[in-house]
Amino acid sequence: MKKEISLIELYDIMYNHIDPNGWWVARSDWEIMWGAILIQNTNWKNVAKANISLFKKTQFLPQKILALSDEELIETIKSAGSYTRKAKTIKNLANFFNTYDFDLEKVTCLPKKDLRKKMLKISGIGPETADVILMYALQKGEFVVDTYCRRLFNCLGVDLPAYNKAKDLIEIRLDNFTLRHYQNFHAMIVLFNQDYKLPTQFEKSFLAPYKLIIAK
DNA sequence: ATCCAGGCTGAGG
């Protein structure tokens, strides 16, 4: 019989086994943002390759990205796959920040809910990409319901509903979490998935003895 | 060769 644990207890157990610090090192907030788009449904190695050429051409600066032609940008990020849409999405996001003079302080001072809504209106930015950008580039705490999260929760006996429903469900039980907590939680979930191929290797992991109870 | 990876959009029930 598995021991039933809450979300908070899950966080604590993971924190005792995984060091989330230093995950996703980036040279700037801009690098995080383009990376969040490039990683959509692809693997990190392909993104890393795209990042090298994107940095060489633009130093990740949105002004320089907007100065590239669509063809140039596509060529630059090609290795990340789905490049036609991703190039457009990157420019859409760069244009969004253009309306704030590329001044991130003018963006981060907005209320987090409004900001998230605005970001979701940008074509190519869905809920997960928005949350990752909000959390790692714009200093807003969000729970990211990505594939890794769903996979882990499945192994812990929880089948999460659609994105926003799942996010609300979880965040309401983490109401005293700080930005750092949310970042740690997401990082640890990713790192766990990289350590253990799920669902096959779950039973040999340190989380095998547990069953997650969301309502608890 | 197939399958997959840190999703999203748009069309169609």
Add this chain to the structure above:
DNA sequence: CCTCAGCATGGA
């Protein structure tokens, strides 16, 4: 509201 094909590279 929900489902699902298409997107596209590079590695296993």
